[in-house]
Amino acid sequence: MKNADGCGENVNVPIDAKVLLTTAEAAALVGMSERTLHTLTKAGRIPSIRIPVQKGKRALVRYRRATLENWAVGLERGQSLPSPDHSNETDVEFDENFPDDLLE
Numbered sequence: 424m425k426n427a428d429g430c431g432e433n434v435n436v437p438i439d440a441k442v443l444l445t446t447a448e449a450a451a452l453v454g455m456s457e458r459t460l461h462t463l464t465k466a467g468r469i470p471s472i473r474i475p476v477q478k479g480k481r482a483l484v485r486y487r488r489a490t491l492e493n494w495a496v497g498l499e500r501g502q503s504l505p506s507p508d509h510s511n512e513t514d515v516e517f518d519e520n521f522p523d524d525l526l527e
Contacts, residue, residue: 449486
């Protein structure tokens with residue numbers, strides 16, 4: 424069975440056991456709408472990971488749970504959002520030799 428992104432098994436794993444979160448999960452974790460999370464991510468103000476699924480296709484965006492928790496703690500301590508220089512975004516290189524069946 425495919426998940427919402429069309430990849431992998433739809434497995435119910437508690438959010439606190441996950442390392443990488445979908446946009447919906449990350450938005451729920453930090454208490455904002457998916458649209459706001461997307462806007463802040465696109466502006467480079469929230470750390471994200473872009474994972475290519477297939478060459479020429481749009482990459483999946485994922486968020487490290489621990490990074491989001493640290494980001495929220497920083498805001499709580501009065502630290503401002505990072506400047507929008509996209510240094511908080513990590514691109515994962517597409518590997519043509521990566522087995523396609525691992526992406527399903």
